[in-house]
Amino acid sequence: xxxxxxxxxxxxxxxxxxxxxxxxxxxxxxxxxxxxxxxxxxxxxxxxxxxxxxxxxxxxxxxxxxxxxxxxxxxxxxxxxxxxxxxxxxxxxxxxxxxxxxxxxxxxxxxxxxxxxxxxxxxxxxxxxxxxxxxxxxxxxxxxxxxxxxxxxxx
Amino acid sequence: xxxxxxxxxxxxxxxxxxxxxxxxxxxxxxxxxxxxxxxxxxxxxxxxxxxxxxxxxxxxxxxxxxxxxxxxxxxxxxxxxxxxxxxxxxxxxxxxxxxxxxxxxxxxxxxxxxxxxxxxxxxxxxxxxxxxxxxxxxxxxxxxxxxxxxxxxxxxxxxxxxxxxxxxxxxxxxxxxxxxxxxxxxxxxxxxxxxxxxxxxxxxxxxxxxxxxxxxxxxxxxxxxxxxxxxxxxxxxxxxxxxxxxxxxxxxxxxxxxxxxxxxxxxxxxxxxxxxxxxxxxxxxxxxxxxxxxxxxxxxxxxxxxxxxxxxxxxxxxxxxxxxxxxxxxxxxxxxxxxxxxxxxxxxxxxxxxxxxxxxxxxxxxxxxxxxxxxxxxxxxxxxxxxxxxxxxxxxxxxxxxxxxxxxxxxxxxxxxxxxxxxxxxxxxxxxxxxxxxxxxxxxxxxxxxxxxxxxxxxxxxxxxxxxxxxxxxxxxxxxxxxxxxxxxxxxxxxxxxxxxxxxxxxxxxxxxxxxxxxxxxxxxxxxxxxxxxxxxxxxxxxxxxxxxxxxxxxxxxxxxxxxxxxxxxxxxxxxxxxxxxxxxxxxxxxxxxxxxxxxxxxxxxxxxxxxxxxxxxxxxxxxxxxxxxxxxxxxxxxxxxxxxxxxxxxxxxxxxxxxxxxxxxxxxxxxxxxxxxxxxxxxxxxxxxxxxxxxxxxxxxxxxxxxxxxxxxxxxxxxxxxxxxxxxxxxxxxxxxxxxxxxxxxxxxxxxxxxxxxxxxxxxxxxxxxxxxxxxxxxxxxxxxxxxxxxxxxxxxxxxxxxxxxxxxxxxxxxxxxxxxxxx
Numbered sequence: 001x002x003x004x005x006x007x008x009x010x011x012x013x014x015x016x017x018x019x020x021x022x023x024x025x026x027x028x029x030x031x032x033x034x035x036x037x038x039x040x041x042x043x044x045x046x047x048x049x050x051x052x053x054x055x056x057x058x059x060x061x062x063x064x065x066x067x068x069x070x071x072x073x074x075x076x077x078x079x080x081x082x083x084x085x086x087x088x089x090x091x092x093x094x095x096x097x098x099x100x101x102x103x104x105x106x107x108x109x110x111x112x113x114x115x116x117x118x119x120x121x122x123x124x125x126x127x128x129x130x131x132x133x134x135x136x137x138x139x140x141x142x143x144x145x146x147x148x149x150x151x152x153x154x155x
Numbered sequence: 156x157x158x159x160x161x162x163x164x165x166x167x168x169x170x171x172x173x174x175x176x177x178x179x180x181x182x183x184x185x186x187x188x189x190x191x192x193x194x195x196x197x198x199x200x201x202x203x204x205x206x207x208x209x210x211x212x213x214x215x216x217x218x219x220x221x222x223x224x225x226x227x228x229x230x231x232x233x234x235x236x237x238x239x240x241x242x243x244x245x246x247x248x249x250x251x252x253x254x255x256x257x258x259x260x261x262x263x264x265x266x267x268x269x270x271x272x273x274x275x276x277x278x279x280x281x282x283x284x285x286x287x288x289x290x291x292x293x294x295x296x297x298x299x300x301x302x303x304x305x306x307x308x309x310x311x312x313x314x315x316x317x318x319x320x321x322x323x324x325x326x327x328x329x330x331x332x333x334x335x336x337x338x339x340x341x342x343x344x345x346x347x348x349x350x351x352x353x354x355x356x357x358x359x360x361x362x363x364x365x366x367x368x369x370x371x372x373x374x375x376x377x378x379x380x381x382x383x384x385x386x387x388x389x390x391x392x393x394x395x396x397x398x399x400x401x402x403x404x405x406x407x408x409x410x411x412x413x414x415x416x417x418x419x420x421x422x423x424x425x426x427x428x429x430x431x432x433x434x435x436x437x438x439x440x441x442x443x444x445x446x447x448x449x450x451x452x453x454x455x456x457x458x459x460x461x462x463x464x465x466x467x468x469x470x471x472x473x474x475x476x477x478x479x480x481x482x483x484x485x486x487x488x489x490x491x492x493x494x495x496x497x498x499x500x501x502x503x504x505x506x507x508x509x510x511x512x513x514x515x516x517x518x519x520x521x522x523x524x525x526x527x528x529x530x531x532x533x534x535x536x537x538x539x540x541x542x543x544x545x546x547x548x549x550x551x552x553x554x555x556x557x558x559x560x561x562x563x564x565x566x567x568x569x570x571x572x573x574x575x576x577x578x579x580x581x582x583x584x585x586x587x588x589x590x591x592x593x594x595x596x597x598x599x600x601x602x603x604x605x606x607x608x609x610x611x612x613x614x615x616x617x618x619x620x621x622x623x624x625x626x627x628x629x630x631x632x633x634x635x636x637x638x639x640x641x642x643x644x645x646x647x648x649x650x651x652x653x654x655x656x657x658x659x660x661x662x663x664x665x666x667x668x669x670x671x672x673x674x675x676x677x678x679x680x681x682x683x684x685x686x687x688x689x690x691x692x693x694x695x696x697x698x699x700x701x702x703x704x705x706x707x708x709x710x711x712x713x714x715x716x717x718x719x720x721x722x723x724x725x726x727x728x729x730x731x732x733x734x735x736x737x738x739x740x741x742x743x744x745x746x747x748x749x750x751x752x753x754x755x756x757x758x759x760x761x762x763x764x765x766x767x768x769x770x771x772x773x774x775x776x777x778x779x780x781x782x783x784x785x786x787x788x789x790x791x792x793x794x795x796x797x798x799x800x801x802x803x804x805x806x807x808x809x810x811x812x813x814x815x816x817x818x819x820x821x822x823x824x825x826x827x828x829x830x831x832x833x834x835x836x837x838x839x840x841x842x843x844x845x846x847x848x849x850x851x852x853x854x855x856x857x858x859x860x861x862x863x864x865x866x867x868x869x870x871x872x873x874x875x876x877x878x879x880x881x882x883x884x885x886x887x888x889x890x891x892x893x894x895x896x897x898x899x900x901x902x903x904x905x906x907x908x909x910x911x912x913x914x915x916x917x918x919x920x921x922x923x924x925x926x927x928x929x930x931x932x933x934x935x936x937x938x939x940x941x942x943x944x945x946x947x948x949x950x951x952x953x954x955x956x957x958x959x960x961x962x963x964x965x966x967x968x969x970x971x972x973x974x975x976x977x978x979x980x
Binding site: 030036047049093098127137140 | 212214215217218219220221222223224225226227228230231233398399400401402403452453454455456457484486487688689690691870871874877878879880881882904905906910911912913914916920
């Protein structure tokens with residue numbers, strides 16, 4: 001398949017590369033750019049482990065074709081972790097995660113929620129992370145950490 | 156032969172033993188293996204139970220790595236541009252003879268390096284029974300089984316070429332039902348079963364589909380039924396389930412030019428894999444020292460990444476492309492149909508009960524749909540055979556647990572190891588028996604609950620346990636006996652309480668080891684080969700070492716395994732690593748402490764007996780105010796009067812093996828061995844609301860009390876309960892694997908096999924910690940990871956009946972099934 005040239009800002013840095021039109025953004029990030037926080041969990045948009053920000057909104061990197069990322073701004077957990085957020089600290093403090101494979105996606109989904117909605121209800125939190133599957137925790141410790149941070153922010 | 160297993164047989168006491176502490180049961184003995192310095196020598200005033208670190212909810216030592224995305228999983232490791240990718244060619248048939256495989260078209264695709272088939276690897280492997288091959292040889296036994304693989308320079312080329320491999324089959328009738336598989340005219344799935352190598356505690360029946368038959372005959376079951384005032388008999392069925400760890404399986408193999416095989420795998424079992432790879436590939440001249448298995452963080456295991464499944468492909472294929480690393484990564488669909496699945500079961504339960512509520516006899520027959528290969532799954536069947544009484548004192552028991560080959564994907568370990576499955580039937584049955592007696596189901600359970608010293612199915616005595624406390628606390632948590640109003644006229648609320656138990660299912664000589672290395676600044680690196688699969692192993696191991704050595708947890712790293720560097724661990728399964736690996740780490744810490752005391756005594760002439768550790772310093776009872784910080788000597792040694800140095804780097808070494816365990820017993824009765832090291836017990840309760848119009852169930856409250864012996868990290872235990880409870884509820888409310896009449900899995904995706912999201916959780920989960928010490932556990936601890944999932948199915952089934960009067964005897968209890976039951980009325 002003929003490769004196409006694309007460029008996008010990745011964590012603040014402009015990147016140019018060639019990709020097959022059927023490459024996904026996830027493949028680009030993981031295999032060509034060495035960005036490993038977005039994970040391959042299902043490759044069909046079901047599990048949310050490949051969540052990244054595209055122009056400030058969460059997307060499933062496995063459902064974004066490489067040319068669709070052209071001209072966009074992509075932010076991954078790597079960028080956020082340079083200055084860890086109160087949310088990340090709360091997750092760590094509360095032992096919210098177990099295996100941690102879903103953590104990058106959930107941190108990003110919850111970050112997006114708190115950006116849009118400073119004081120989400122429990123139901124809004126559940127809804128916001130419902131696209132990120134976790135098999136270990138039963139979700140409760142994750143929801144409680146988000147609630148705790150939301151409470152502090154509003155205070 | 157351990158001498159301590161025989162004594163308990165002589166006495167069959169019908170009264171629960173008196174808990175006056177005067178008589179120690181025989182099995183307490185193993186604790187004596189610990190060195191005499193067992194008692195913590197910390198501050199002089201500290202009592203043995205006043206722990207500083209153990210028992211606190213320390214923050215996970217891997218937590219920060221995980222919330223920042225720094226944690227590396229197997230698929231995150233870079234292997235450079237030389238990395239090759241493999242794609243397997245799969246059988247479309249559940250049962251067929253392979254006539255020929257034509258690889259020519261695939262080999263011509265540019266970028267293809269090698270196409271391998273079964274002919275290239277005529278190797279068998281298996282954990283407990285060698286019945287699997289790297290690739291199918293002359294026949295395929297389930298849909299999706301690997302018959303060939305294409306190795307190419309990139310994954311897309313490998314996939315495209317794999318589609319060009321042509322395999323011709325002679326299709327055979329598939330055997331899809333474990334009960335039909337036992338009929339005389341059933342096709343044989345393994346005609347050579349009689350020739351397979353297996354552990355001595357398996358009993359395969361040649362020329363049948365029975366791979367193993369665990370029998371228990373205790374007391375006189377016929378007499379027990381004669382003594383009963385009534386007998387309740389019924390059949391319960393449980394389908395297959397998928398683990399659904401969010402991280403898919405992956406394996407990267409590199410067989411270098413010098414003949415060394417390095418493997419990176421997403422695995423719970425680095426050493427078991429090393430052994431398996433070395434054994435399977437021994438024909439290529441590999442020895443164990445040449446095989447290295449590296450296992451980074453695991454993104455969820457639940458048993459699905461125990462033993463060896465797809466990883467054998469990474470090992471074998473690496474040898475076909477010497478000098479280049481090759482990666483095999485499972486798709487989500489393959490996760491569903493070509494890893495271990497939780498086995499289905501048809502369970503017949505016959506229970507004899509007296510009017511006063513005493514159980515007189517139990518006959519429990521379980522037909523396991525074990526799948527195409529049972530190298531691991533047969534041990535699930537075995538474990539259930541030993542334990543299918545549940546935590547009840549029953550004098551007359553007949554258990555038959557049959558491992559039956561079917562043409563479905565290989566069965567294997569899944570959190571709970573068969574106990575979730577049999578408890579669905581048994582605990583449904585127990586509630587039904589109590590209701591028939593017009594006895595309170597909780598009182599009925601309490602009356603028959605097993606106590607310390609009661610004789611287990613195989614003749615050994617029960618360990619100390621807090622089962623009664625667990626029952627009472629769970630009953631209180633769900634306000635047992637107090638009716639709860641439904642939230643609307645079309646709703647009904649039901650409650651239930653069930654019991655559970657589980658023992659680690661291990662070979663009798665499963666062992667754990669630990670190395671502990673001090674650094675110049677008195678920080679520590681601990682090497683174990685227990686796996687961090689999310690349960691918090693690394694943190695708890697750090698806490699154990701911290702407790703003994705008084706180094707704070709923040710100054711301890713616990714490394715993930717590399718079999719070249721880390722010492723042996725059997726596997727991270729069976730909820731045994733807190734206990735087994737924890738004992739090894741504790742011994743390593745005690746060993747290091749002994750070295751510290753020894754060098755101080757030799758150089759500074761202070762008696763060892765007067766020394767203790769506090770805040771990473773050596774202190775002395777007879778010399779108040781004197782202290783020696785670890786960093787002053789822990790690597791460099793202590794300078795003696797003559798200016799020589801004594802001591803040197805302190806390195807602790809610890810090993811633990813349960814030397815009292817034995818798996819050998821009479822095959823016809825199961826009597827005589829000591830196969831289980833101990834049982835962890837507990838109770839689960841639920842308050843469930845059913846919408847009578849739709850059948851939809853909502854869990855208003857779920858409580859689970861588990862006797863952990865000693866909670867080393869209460870927060871992590873609560874995390875296990877919350878997570879395991881939802882995983883269990885999912886098996887009864889949402890999930891099941893559906894196969895068509897040709898044995899094809901119909902729902903191999905998260906779209907069609909729905910695991911719970913954050914919207915599908917109980918309103919409240921109440922974890923309850925019970926602590927009845929395990930004498931041979933580290934600080935009294937025993938495992939509890941799997942147990943949190945076990946009671947869920949029966950909890951729901953009994954609560955549904957309590958709410959709407961419908962008794963459903965086949966899992967899952969989906970809204971659809973409940974609604975259909977209600978419409979029958």
